[in-house]
Amino acid sequence: MAQQIRAAILEGRLRRGSRLPSSRALAESLGVSRTLVSAVYEELVGEGYLEARRGSGTYVAADLPDLRPSAGQTSRPPAWTPRWQGEPPSRPSSRDVDFTLDRQVVEAVSARSWARMWRFLARQKPPVDLGPPEGDPELREAIADYLRRARGLRCGPEDVVVTSGAVRALELVARALVPLGEAVAVEEPGYPAARRVLQDRGARLVPVPVDEDGLRVDRLRAAGGVRLAYVTPSHQYPLGVRMSVSRRIALLEWAAWRDAVVVEDDYDSELRFDGPPLPALAGLDGSGRVVYVGTFSKVLAPGLRVGYAVAPRWLRERLVQLREASGDRAPWPVQRALAAFLASGDFDRHVRRVRRRYAERRAALREVLGSLDGLARLRGMEAGLHAFLELAPGLDEGELAKCARERGVWVSVLRPYYLGLPDRSGWLLAYGGLPADTVRHGASVLSEVLREAARGSRPVAAAARALR
Ligand SMILES: Cc1ncc(COP(=O)(O)O)c(C=O)c1O
Missing domain, CATH: 3.90.1150.10 (Aspartate Aminotransferase, domain 1)
Structure with a gap:
């Protein structure tokens, strides 16, 4: 009732200064108790919507500002806000x-393994705190196990930092490594979301062309001043080529020569159709110069919002500190359910099926x-x-x-x-x-x-x- 009276006042259906029915009359017409109506009036008087005049009745407060949305008023943004242009993009219809x-x-994940995943979770004790900034220990264990087995990484759970997706993992790395104006190499063409994250950190992007063998490392060598490179070697985004082994080695040699860092985004390597994928670049790296970034967005579902970074030892603690300070966590239920999904073998079955x-x-x-x-x-x-x-x-x-x-x-x-x-x-x-x-x-x-x-x-x- 309070909400309805409030809405009537805000929308102008009850005018300022107008008198409300007595609590007895309103209670009778609505078939509710008078105590209820009095309590509602009292609440709204407390909030300033109504005023009680002794011996006269209850009124809509006379000095309320006019809150009716009038034409033009709500559609105009504040003058100082940045302008964005154009119509909202059109979208396909369901027939398209x-x-x-x-x-x-x-x-989609099969209904049976999805249900199993959540049944398991229902038996878990709910968390009472925010959880560790590096992610759920069971999930990190399961991810490290999977990456050793499937992607040739030499890593343990202590190397894994769970994030809300690969892009957030890249953002975390950029926060740790990219000072303002730093030159960062990106593939040309490349992944716009990654470029945006790097630009938001103030990076100066250096586009490096891609050919049939992946990133042109010779061009990267020629681009002076670059000490960080973001690449998608398994399946170049968006052209889809795979970086050849000789280019991978050349890229690692460049990193050693420049004392540089390579971020490897391995976003969909599970989904390879003609034979197994090449082992990840991070698995070839013996000198701790590659940060590996992975995600469950492609292989499982983008809506889960879980990804991870596998960082060299010198970087890992910094990434954890940054997450600690930001209070950012992937949701605990999703992390725990995923850990069970990976450990049970359902994940491998899912990958084979899809x-x-x-x-x-x-x-x-x-x-x-x-x-x-x-x-x-x-x-x-x-x-x-x-x-x-x-x-x-x-x-x-x-x-x-x-x-x-x-x-x-x-x-x-x-x-x-x-x-x-x-x-x-x-x-x-x-x-x-x-x-x-x-x-x-x-x-x-x-x-x-x-x-x-x-x-x-x-x-x-x-x-x-x-x-x-
Ligand atoms: C190149 C690349 N990296 C990463 C991702 C996934 O990002 P996220 O895990 O943040 O959903 C995508 C998804 O489209 C992608 O195309």
Whole structure:
């Protein structure tokens, strides 16, 4: 009742200074006790919404400011706030095929192992404090065990720091290592969220190109002043190439030569389809120059918000201190449930299952887009949940993406993944979360759009012959 009277006053339905019914009259009309109405009036008098006038009754306070939202008043931001431009981005409808990278979905955990995970948790004693800044000990144990087994890392639970995702782990490393204006090398094209985190720390980003073998380490060597590099060697984001062994060794040699640090983001290495992944760069590193960053976002579910850093000994304590000071923790129930999920073998079963599903979807994509007569080339298909469709020169990625959208298929274009001028163009297709039939249908529409564009353009046909 108090809430309703408050709302009526704020919305102007009860005018300032107007008289309310007596507590007896209101109680009778509402069929409630008079004591209740008196208590509500008293509460609102205490809050200043109403005033009681002796011998006269209860009134809406006369000196309340006019709080009605009037047109123009609430839509205008304060003058000093930064301006952001443009309309809110449009979104695909439920009938559309959404291949865009930023709304990527993953295959769900099976209902049975999900239920098992939480049943286990229900029997655990709830925590009474914030928990250790480095993360739940059981989860760190399980992660270290997994990384030794699956990624070739030589690490123990004491080396693992649990965070709310890989990007937060990178942010933590940047807070520890990046003074204002520090030059940090990033892949070009690269992961925008990582670049944003580094820029927010005041880093000066140095884009280093990527080719078929991953980061051009020769270019990194030539870029003076860089002492930190962020890379995705298992599955370069977004092009999807894998860094060759010789480049990995060259990168570690660069780090030793420059006394530099490499952050290895191993965000989806579990999801490799043609044979096992190469061992992580951090496993090759003998001198403590690589910080390994991992996540459960791709392999399990992005909504869990759990990732981790495996830091060399000299850095680990600093990362823990920073987390301690920030009060930041991944939620305890999720950490504990994940620890059980990993330790029980359910995690390995899940990875085997989703790998099969993703492989089917990948096959569907390849079936349709694998041979486009030189108009486009499908790349980065060996791993992960997305592919790169490189377009022949002359095909406009943005214009054609618009055409595809008009036919209900949404893709991400490559341009925003560059800091500088792009050296190629194309579409990024997150196919992982879509059923194979949907992938096939979406891919057919994309193929039609490209073929129609090529028919209408002689230069494109010539470029396509060249790409073939
Ligand atoms: C390159 C890269 N790193 C990390 C992540 C995952 O980040 P987080 O664990 O913060 O969800 C993603 C997700 O898209 C990614 O593309």
